[in-house]
Amino acid sequence: MYDVIVVGARISGSATAMLLARAGYRVLLLDRAKFPGGKGAATNLVHPPGILRLKRWGLLDEVAATGCPPIHSYGLQSGPVQLMAKLPAVEGVAEAYSPERRKLDEILLEAAVKAGAELRERVALRELLTDAQGTVIGVRAETEDRTPVVEHARLVVGADGSNSTVARLVGAEKYDSHPVLNKSHWSYWADLPHDGKVRTYRHRHQHAFTWPTHDGLTIVGLALPVGDFKASADQERDATVISAFEEVDPEFAARLRETRRTDTWMTGAVPNFLRQCHGPGWALTGDAGYTRDPITAAGITDSLRGAELLVEAVAPALAGDRDLAPALADYARCRDALVSGHFQYTRDHATIADYNREELEFIRAMARSPHHGSGMVGMFATIVPPAEFYSPANIHALFDHIPPGSEPGWKIRMVRWLVRGAPRHLPPATRLADRLIAANLGSMGTFLLGSPVARAA
Template sequence: MYDAIVVGARISGASTAMLLSRAGHKVLLLDRAVFPGGKAAATNLVHPPGILRLKRWGLLDELTATGCPPITEYGLRSGPVELMARLPAVDGVGEAYSPERSRLDQILLDAAVKAGAELRSGVSVRELITDDAGTVTGVRGETSDRTPVVEHARVVVGADGSNSTVARLLDAPKYEAHPVLNKSHWSYWEGLPHDGRVRTYRHAGKHAFTWPTHDGLTIVGVALPVADFKATSDEDRDRTVISAFDEVDPERAELLRATKRVDRWMTGSVPNFLRRSHGPGWALAGDAGYTRDPITAAGITDGLRGAELLAAAVESGLSGREPLEAALAGYARDRDALVTGHYRYTRDHATIADHSREELAFIQAMNRSPTHGRDMVGMFATMVHPAEFYSPASIHALLDHLEPGAGPGWKLRMVRWLARGVPRHLPGATRTADRLVAKNLGPMGQYLA
């Protein structure tokens, strides 16, 4: 009898198993893969909140020892406007890293085993065991040679990805679900200069991206709306990606031509959903409970943060500080509070809609502001909540940094006058300004509305 069975031994599962084992609980960690082996199709980026967790857990030195370079700035170029800003710090951590995924998986898996978790690889879960009240009490499965596996635990955690077997067996419902919004091509390039920056571009319905990663390599890719995703060969993908950079950053496009791709093209797309993440005797972690478009490269960061939340809740229930079911319900509430705002922001970002003139004027104003540029990239990196960034107070402060004169266009000049020029005893003018901003800022304005 185990305290916890964790199904899925990669980012979320290994982290959850490690934390519960460190707390003194008996943990069984199962995965259908045989380690080492398998290669996750991921863009690898870990934002500062994820790096903070690795630091807290004593694993950051192992990550940096792989030679993966720190990333300190994120940027966006849209049409003629470019924003590049240093990442804000969270509890003293202001760097991102993009490690090779298999190395990060192994660091976490080794830490879980070292903490006392029992790892069984090559095991596929087929059924969940429940008692007469419907509480999950264990799993049934089989090894790759069809040897039956039956184990019991006080809680079963599904950390087995967006197509989670555990979630399917539980019929855990999805909510706020949206279909695939875009598809991406990405690969690794050798010979590009490393300058510690994440570059993203938005132009003509394309989202290009690049940043330094492991072993002196650079990730290079582009996301396209599903209807525009037509490349069928590596040569097609080379042309598609490099031509996207031709449109937004010709200098970088020439660098791509002068250097070389050193890995196969990877292709990815995911649906967007939140899923019920707890019930009697069970919980879901990572992509099993919540999957969002990879356009903001937040999957690993979310997996690490979610594992910390879940492990704390399970530990509270197993130790008797509160009933386990209440602890898991608290985890579900905390999980949703943590991710829902960024989920909606990512979903809007993933439509790859071109920015309007008003949106471009606001992005340009962020360059002039001492705080808004930093907070904008912090929002992309899951450090600043979208509702906080797009609050009336934040937007009103940003109005002070709009280009002087006629540059922002008559709509934003009127908004600035209503919010800043009308006497303060006419608060209705400010409300009118807010409505005009919300109407003309596309997805950005929805938060202000």
């Protein structure tokens, strides 16, 4: 009898098993794969909140030692408008890293095993065992040669990815579910200079991105709305990606032409959903409970935070200090509160809609204001909640960084009058200003207007 059986031994499963084993619980960690596994569908970026967890767990030095440089700044460019800002610190950590995915998986898995979790590879979950009340009490699994494995536990955790078997077996419902919004292709490039920056570009419904990763390599990729994406051979993709960079950063495109791609092109696309993440005797964590578009590169960070959240919630119940059911309900509430704002932001970003003139003016102002620039990239990096960034006070302060005169266009000038008060001593009309600003912010406008969605974040 185990305290917890964790199904899935990659980011979220290994982190969960490690934390539970370190807290002294008896943990079985099983995965149908054999490790070290493949490189997986990921562009590897881990934002500061994820790095903070790795540091807290004593694993950051090991991750950094795999040969991935720290990243201090993120940028966004659209046409002539360029924003590059330092990441805000979260509990003293203001760096991101993009470690080789296989190595990150290995470090977490080794930490779980070292902490005492029992690992069984090449074992696939087939059924869940339940008692007469329907509470999950264990698993029925199978080895590769079809040998049955039956084990019991007080809690079964599904950390088995977006197509979670645990979720299917318990009938966990999806909610806030949205289809695939874009598809991306990316690869690794050698001999590009490293300057510790994530660069993203939005132009003509294309989202190009690049950042330093492991072993002196650079990730280079392009995301396109689903309808614009065409499957193509590697050489053709080189041409598509380089010509997308040509339009937004000709200097970088020239460097791509002079240097070399070291891997094949990889393609990825995922739908967006939250899943009911607990029930009697079971819980879901990582992508099994929450899958989002990769455009904000937040899945690993969310998985590390989710593992911590789950273990903090269930540990007192496993210790006998409270019942498991309310502990799991707390976990679900905290998970939704933590992710729902960024989930909405990610979906908004994932449509790859071009910015209108007013949005570009706002981004230009953010580039002039270190506070707002850092807030904007902090929002991308899951540090600053969208409800905070798009609060009326923060957005009104942005008008201090829009120069007076006719340059910003009449709409922005009019809204500035409404925010600050017009000439001839007319008083400010901030509520009207907020409505006009929100109309230009797409779904992010709901945060400014303080809609129920915004408050839930």
